[in-house]
Amino acid sequence: SQTIHQWPATLVQPVGSPLSLECTVEGTSNPNLYWYRQAAGRGLQLLFYSVGIGQISSEVPQNLSASRPQDRQFILSSKKLLLSDSGFYLCAWRGAGTGGNQPQHFGDGTRLSIL
Amino acid sequence: AQKITQTQPGMFVQEKEAVTLDCTYDTSDPSYGLFWYKQPSSGEMIFLIYQGSYDQQNATEGRYSLNFQKARKSANLVISASQLGDSAMYFCAMREGPGTGGFKTIFGAGTRLFVKA
Numbered sequence: 001s002q003t004i005h006q007w008p009a010t011l012v013q014p015v016g017s018p019l020s021l022e023c024t025v026e027g028t029s030n031p032n033l034y035w036y037r038q039a040a041g042r043g044l045q046l047l048f049y050s051v052g053i054g055q056i057s058s059e060v061p062q063n064l065s066a067s068r069p070q071d072r073q074f075i076l077s078s079k080k081l082l083l084s085d086s087g088f089y090l091c092a093w094r095g096a097g098t099g100g101n102q103p104q105h106f107g108d109g110t111r112l113s114i115l
Numbered sequence: 116a117q118k119i120t121q122t123q124p125g126m127f128v129q130e131k132e133a134v135t136l137d138c139t140y141d142t143s144d145p146s147y148g149l150f151w152y153k154q155p156s157s158g159e160m161i162f163l164i165y166q167g168s169y170d171q172q173n174a175t176e177g178r179y180s181l182n183f184q185k186a187r188k189s190a191n192l193v194i195s196a197s198q199l200g201d202s203a204m205y206f207c208a209m210r211e212g213p214g215t216g217g218f219k220t221i222f223g224a225g226t227r228l229f230v231k232a
Contacts, residue, residue, distance in 0.1 A: 032218055043121075043206060043224035057219070088158060094218055103150055103162035104208075104220060111158075 002027035006091045006107030014115050019064075019078040021110050023091030026072065031093040033074040034104065035066055038088040050074060051096065086114045117142050119209050121223035128197045129231050135182070136192040136226045138207030147211050149190040151181065154204040154225070163205075166190055194228075202230045 006023045013019060025031050032051055036044040046059045048066035056066050063082050067075045074091060088111050092104040118141040128134035140149065151163040166174045166181045174181040182191040194201055204227050210220040 034220065036222070041227075044208075044222035046219070046221050049219060090160065092160075094220075101148055101165050101167055103152075103165060104160075105162075106160035109158050 002093075002095075002105065004091065004093055004105055004107045006110060008110060009108060010111045010113075012113045012115060013081050015083055016080050019076070019081050019085070019112070021076040021089055021091075021112075023074045023076075023107055024072055025074075025093045028072070028093070028095055030071060030096045032096055033068065034092040034094075035074065035076050036090045036092065038090060038109075040087070044090065047076070081114050083114050086112055088112070117144075117209065117211055117219070117221055119207055119221055119223035121207055121226050123226045124224075125227045125229065127229045127231060128194075130199060131196055133193060133195045134197055134228065136194070136205050136207075136228065138190045138192065138223060140188050140190060140207075140209050142209065142211055144211040147209055149181070149183070150208040150210070150220075151179070151190075151192045152206045152208060152222075153201075154206065156203070160206075164192070197230045199230050199232060202228060204228075 003026045034049045035047040038044050049057050050068045053068055064078050088109050090109045091107040094104045120139045147168045149166045153161040153163055164174050164176045164179045164181050166183045173183050178195045180193045204225045206225045207223040210218045
């Protein structure tokens with residue numbers, strides 16, 4: 001069966017420090033991968049999505065970047081964090097070629113606090 | 116541009132009664148899909164129900180049904196016989212494509228549902 005792992009679960013970082021959040025998927029090949037950010041009590045904002053290795057679509061110009069170095073690995077990064085980067089970050093995957101009626105499957109999320 | 120709107124920040128419902136959560140959308144893609152997810156306080160995202168743009172009938176999954184009105188671009192979630200465990204945040208989401216970028220999916224701002232005993 002397919003599983004998604006996202007870590008760390010919680011992270012506290014000072015302003016100006018770098019960031020690396022990792023997401024990996026098991027049990028499937030060539031998934032569509034997504035990064036979302038959720039501000040407290042708010043909706044999910046699509047940050048990046050990827051349909052294959054090295055292919056990244058950026059939805060919102062911002063202080064963050066994403067990379068997909070391997071088929072089932074999706075990394076969210078920043079060189080210098082801002083206070084506004086605080087939030088709940090969710091990674092998700094959807095099977096490629098399975099049809100548009102398939103839902104996304106989400107990781108447990110990373111709660112990021114910037115001090 | 117692709118857009119999802121949920122106009123109800125919070126809703127209250129009495130246990131065992133039905134409740135409707137509103138969702139409107141905007142897209143120029145003739146092929147799209149609409150999803151509803153539930154997010155309890157734990158933060159996990161739980162898929163509830165799906166409606167495709169070409170589906171002729173409204174989707175149903177147990178106590179969940181989707182009132183799909185294509186001309187009005189609305190996809191409201193109906194929860195029948197509410198339970199205390201239904202208290203959570205509910206998100207409407209829409210995917211377009213596939214296009215060159217795959218299945219892009221965006222979410223609404225969410226509606227927080229409170230079920231009263």
